[in-house]
Amino acid sequence: MLLIKITNLLLLGRVTKLWWLFILPITFLTHLNFASAQSDFHVVIDPGHGGKDNGCSGDHSIEKHITLEIAYKLQQALRTVAPHIKSSLTRYDDTFLPLLERAHYANHNQASLFISLHCNHVPQAYVSGAESYVLGEDSMGSLSDLESRENVFVGKYAEEYRPEVDDILNQALYQQNLKESIAVASLVNKHIDIYSDIKARSIKQANFIVLKSLKMPGILLETGFLSNLGDESILLSDSGKTQVAQAIAKAVQIYEASLNPQFAEPVYQQESTPRSYTIQIASTKHQPANISRPEWASLSSYDIYLDADGVYKYTVGNYTSPEQALQAREALYYKGFKGAFVLDKASLKSEDKLN
Numbered sequence: 293m294l295l296i297k298i299t300n301l302l303l304l305g306r307v308t309k310l311w312w313l314f315i316l317p318i319t320f321l322t323h324l325n326f327a328s329a330q331s332d333f334h335v336v337i338d339p340g341h342g343g344k345d346n347g348c349s350g351d352h353s354i355e356k357h358i359t360l361e362i363a364y365k366l367q368q369a370l371r372t373v374a375p376h377i378k379s380s381l382t383r384y385d386d387t388f389l390p391l392l393e394r395a396h397y398a399n400h401n402q403a404s405l406f407i408s409l410h411c412n413h414v415p416q417a418y419v420s421g422a423e424s425y426v427l428g429e430d431s432m433g434s435l436s437d438l439e440s441r442e443n444v445f446v447g448k449y450a451e452e453y454r455p456e457v458d459d460i461l462n463q464a465l466y467q468q469n470l471k472e473s474i475a476v477a478s479l480v481n482k483h484i485d486i487y488s489d490i491k492a493r494s495i496k497q498a499n500f501i502v503l504k505s506l507k508m509p510g511i512l513l514e515t516g517f518l519s520n521l522g523d524e525s526i527l528l529s530d531s532g533k534t535q536v537a538q539a540i541a542k543a544v545q546i547y548e549a550s551l552n553p554q555f556a557e558p559v560y561q562q563e564s565t566p567r568s569y570t571i572q573i574a575s576t577k578h579q580p581a582n583i584s585r586p587e588w589a590s591l592s593s594y595d596i597y598l599d600a601d602g603v604y605k606y607t608v609g610n611y612t613s614p615e616q617a618l619q620a621r622e623a624l625y626y627k628g629f630k631g632a633f634v635l636d637k638a639s640l641k642s643e644d645k646l647n
């Protein structure tokens with residue numbers, strides 16, 4: 293209404309140089325309203341692969357298409373559950389985007405959180421589930437199959453963004469971002485487990501270039517295995533992708549709320565049963581692991597599980613927080629267990645325990 297009056301005054305020519313005295317407070321008030329409706333929290337959603345980079349493929353699926361569809365659904369779900377959270381995508385169509393440009397986009401836009409969406413593929417068709425990755429220490433030259441695949445399109449861009457990569461190696465920033473990334477990964481895993489038909493596996497650490505180049509917390513989410521028929525059919529279906537997107541959105545909403553203690557719900561008290569974590573140091577199929585290797589002599593104890601598929605799993609320790617577990621995992625890595633990773637104990641069945 294005030295605006296109409298000012299417009300009238302302007303039209304009538306009754307104000308000349310003093311018009312800004314009226315306009316300025318309105319602009320200021322509008323800005324305040326906008327600020328209270330929008331938080332500064334900005335999620336950059338990164339649909340993995342694109343264009344000439346298909347990612348992995350299942351019998352009926354191509355990773356780059358699934359990640360883009362989930363990204364759109366995640367943005368839509370965030371607008372519904374948390375309209376004050378700003379979100380953007382690193383790509384909006386089937387175009388190729390180098391890994392470091394994705395991280396650069398997030399850094400340049402001062403994003404608060406980065407979520408890279410992917411699908412996994414392994415030769416063992418029985419392996420299924422979603423996995424969240426946070427940045428791990430340098431893998432000393434030998435990349436795992438997954439790291440090699442997800443890092444494949446760095447190419448010439450590695451040199452171009454070198455200063456940014458060095459910057460992120462600042463240890464204090466790395467530790468803080470790692471802690472936050474683990475919190476996000478825990479929430480994402482938990483919500484995927486509860487709200488989607490895909491089971492959550494574990495939080496893992498890996499040396500993904502796209503995470504290494506970030507200046508903010510970030511996770512790389514493998515939403516499921518395209519090599520597994522069950523996961524693939526869920527990720528191909530509209531409802532399956534919606535479930536996964538809504539689960540991630542809920543996790544982001546809770547994480548963002550937890551950053552503002554004044555208004556936050558007591559999110560971490562919602563856990564009905566406290567979680568515990570262990571480190572899986574080895575797994576074998578149909579036959580026990582070779583424990584005569586030297587690294588095994590350094591262990592005071594370990595647990596052995598044998599599941600219905602004939603898979604032996606060897607685990608060490610019992611930790612109440614993923615941070616403690618990741619520290620323990622690092623120590624085991626340097627003892628020689630290069631494939632050690634953190635496992636939510638809920639994924640192990642007590643009746644499978646052999647010792």
Ligand SMILES: [Zn+2]
Nearest residue numbers: 340347410411
């Ligand atoms: Zn991928």
